[in-house]
Amino acid sequence: MARKQGSHAGITGPKVQDAALRLFAQHGYAAVSMRQIAAEVGVQAGALYNYTADKQSLLFDLLRDNMTDVITACDAAAIDGSPVRRLEAFTRFHIRFHLPRRDTVFLSYMELRNLSAANFDTIAALRRAYEDRLEAILREGVAAGDFSVPDARVATLGLIALLTGITNWYRPEGRLTEPEVAEVYWTLVRQAVGAQMA
Structure with a gap:
């Protein structure tokens, strides 16, 4: 039996999320309508609400x-x-x-402002939980005399911004491979915390 125009039998939640992700990243959350998302999926707008x-x-x-x-992967x-x-393993994992x-x-940094207050608080708590994993490493390294970090919390935020920023410029077809770039970034991270290598 042929699929009816506007039927939602052929779509799934992940397809809707994939379409929303692409459109939000390309045009910005505020500029994208549910009708545009539906058109991207190939259904009528009403079907999305399933x-x-x-x-x-x-x-x-x-x-x-x-x-x-x-968090699960980490x-x-x-x-x-x-x-x-x-710290090295965290650096390479994050990249x-x-x-x-x-x-x-991109969405995680640019569209937080468009979350409701309750939703923002939930995402902020999850981000803090992930950041806490790195901060714990830094605090233990300082206590062991392996790192020289004046403020572990600030260092955590700075390192995550550094590592995440790679997504803005790295391209697989570029001069360096992903492992080579990860090696450069590990050197930067190591130097930033004054890591004492054995």
């Missing part, structure tokens, strides 16, 4: 899913050993996780 309550919910779900994914990664080795997710990274 998968999301509204545009705000779409943005929130995208940002929440990204943060829960990065906890599953082999980030162990001395503070220096853990590896974020490079394929340019659009999501």
Whole structure:
């Protein structure tokens, strides 16, 4: 039986999220309508409400899913050993996780302002939970005499901004491979915290 025009039988929640992500990243959250998202998916606008309550919910779900994914992946990664080795593993993990997710990274920084207060608080708490993993490494490194960091919280925010910023410029077809860029960034991070190498 042929699919009816406007039927939502052929779409899924992930397809709606993928379309919203692309459009939000290209045009900005405020400029995108539910009708545009529906057109991108190939259905009538009403069909979208089978998968999301509204545009705000779409943005929130995208940002929440990204943060829960990065926390889960970080906890599953082999980030162990001395503070220096853990910092290196975190650095390489962060780059590896974020490079394929340019659009999501863009939304995570540029569209927080468009979240409702309650949704913002939820995303901020998830971001803090992820940042806390790096801050714990830095604090342990300072206590062990491996790092020289005047303020672990500020250093955490600065390092995450440095590492995440790679998504703004890195291209796979460029001069350096991803592992080569990760090596450069690890050198920068190591020097920034005054890491004492064995």
